[in-house]
Amino acid sequence: MKSSVEKLSDTRSKITVEVPFSELKPEIDQAYTALAQQVQIPGFRKGKAPRQLIDARFGRGAVLEQVVNDMLPNRYAQAIEAEGIKAIGQPNVEVTKIEDNELVEFVAEVDVRPEFELPKFEDITVEVPAIKADEEAIEAELETLRARFSTLKDHNHKLKKGEFVTINITASIDGEKIEEATTEGLSYEIGSDDLIDGLDKALIGAKKDETVEFTSELANGEHKGKEAQISVEITATKQRELPDLDDEFAQLASEFDTIEELRESTVTDVEAKQKNEQAAAIRDEVLAAALGEADFALPQSIVDEQAHSQLHQLLGELAHDDAALNPLLEAQGTTREEFDKKNVEDAEKAVRTQLFLDTLSEVEEPEVSQQELTDHILFTAQSYGMDPNQFIGQLQQSGQIANLFSDVRRGKALAQAICRVNVKDSEGNEIDPKEYFGEEEVAETESEA
Structure with a gap:
């Protein structure tokens, strides 16, 4: 088998491979055996028909097609290994020449890994955040754990950041209601700032059963970017109650x-x-x-x-x-x-x-x-x-x-x-x-x- 390589670009190469028929005996034998199983010729057991009769029945072209299909994957793999090609992805393969009893030639174009010089890691310096397992970080972790075991209870005082509300939202532009920006029975944590710009500011200081109004630019939908009048009815207010950090909590929240x-x-x-x-x-x-x-x-x-x-x-x-x-x-x-x-x-x-x-x-x-x-x-x-x-x-x-x-x-x-x-x-x-x-x-x- 002979092969040659042409560099098409830094990321693509073309390899031309010639395989003489003398190296294709295993594939030729396999092709005749496979075709012999597909025909029943009088006087011969199935699979035992002579090659001349198989050529007459299927044509030599069918045999060669089977041979080429069988040989391509292995010969392609052998060629790129022999040439040291660092192929990535699937190749585009074209059979360019079939000379019976002489040779088969095919060309494959494939993406290759580009060659480049690696940096010297000894010369690289990086900076990362310092470890601060201080009291503040520890307390924050404990507060997160407390929040997992918290309960929500109704209240009727003025709303603060971190409290929860159930609200009905109505949006309108020039008196026309915007359905896509209207909802009912929505649960929301004040301070999360992930719903409507200006909502948190409007809710803080309000109370249950009140309605607050403000203007805001719509962020999504058909009216994205337009100023709308937002009306928010507060139907329920709740505050989070955290458990005390004591032995009882430790037994509830951990194995300690x-x-x-x-x-x-x-x-x-x-x-x-x-x-x-x-x-x-x-x-x-x-x-x-x-x-x-x-x-x-x-x-x-x-x-x-x-x-x-x-x-x-x-x-x-x-x-x-x-x-x-x-x-x-x-x-x-x-x-x-x-x-x-x-x-x-x-x-x-x-x-x-x-x-x-x-x-x-x-x-x-x-x-x-x-x-x-x-x-x-x-x-x-x-x-x-x-x-x-x-x-x-x-x-x-x-x-x-x-x-x-x-x-x-x-x-x-x-x-x-x-x-x-x-x-x-x-x-x-x-x-x-x-x-x-x-x-x-x-x-x-x-x-x-």
Whole structure:
């Protein structure tokens, strides 16, 4: 087999492959065997008909077509490996020559991973927020826990931020009622500031059974951007009552018997949470800095495929009803044009990151253990809410286990590179990234898993 490569661009190559018939004996034998099973010729058992009779019945062209279909995948894979082509995506293949008993020639165009120089991670410096497991953070965590066990009780005093109301909202423009901006029996927390601009200010100081009025610009719908008169009737008012921080609460909200034990556990939890956040911040900052120093083109077809996949996933949540997307985007205060633009930008970012990490993986050459792969599969199954055995079965059926292996390899390659980066926190303290990304920490995580 002979092959040659022509570089079409930084992200696309064309490979021409010639395969002599002397190398196609296995495929030729397989083609005749398959065709012999499809015909019953008098005087011969099924599957035992001579090749001359098969040629006469089906024609030599049918045999050659079967041979070519059988040989293309393997010969293409052999050619790109021999030529060192880092192919991504599916190739466009064209059979350009078939000379019976001589050779088969085909041409394949395929997107390739662009070549670029990786930055020196030793020269990268990043800054991340400092860990502050102080009393304020601990109290905030305890307040969040108290809120989970709070109760709502009616009251009749003037409304304050953080209290709850049930309201009927009517919107109108020049006396004409706007149905899409009108609702009844809506529950709302004052101060959340996620409904109508000016609503919180109007509610604060009001009382149950009162009606407040104000003007506001409509954010969505047919009248988006227009000033409307908003009338809000307050039908119910409630305030949150938090349980006391005592031993009884500790027993209710946790496995601890005393509030002191709960507080000590909260300190540990806050520290662990902030360390996880700091580790994630280091990873994100290093990756962003490294990508900023790596200049390379993106294969447009791969970007388009990624953008289409992201859109398809969103439409899947809408029962693949494209018409339902625009109302959803309007409710989020954006347009289809803005959504499509951001979708492409997100796709470009995802493709750029993966290509960068694939190149980094080749340089770092991290080893991925079976335990690491298993842990990643179990974690992914959990994130999808699937039974692990069912998830593994689907991976095997679709041939996706190799993709998850690559995910783990990319993560380990980045972790190795991060260990060479200079890291400081927002208070100027130096951080050893090996504390989060060193081999000992990885091994410890595997053991705990």
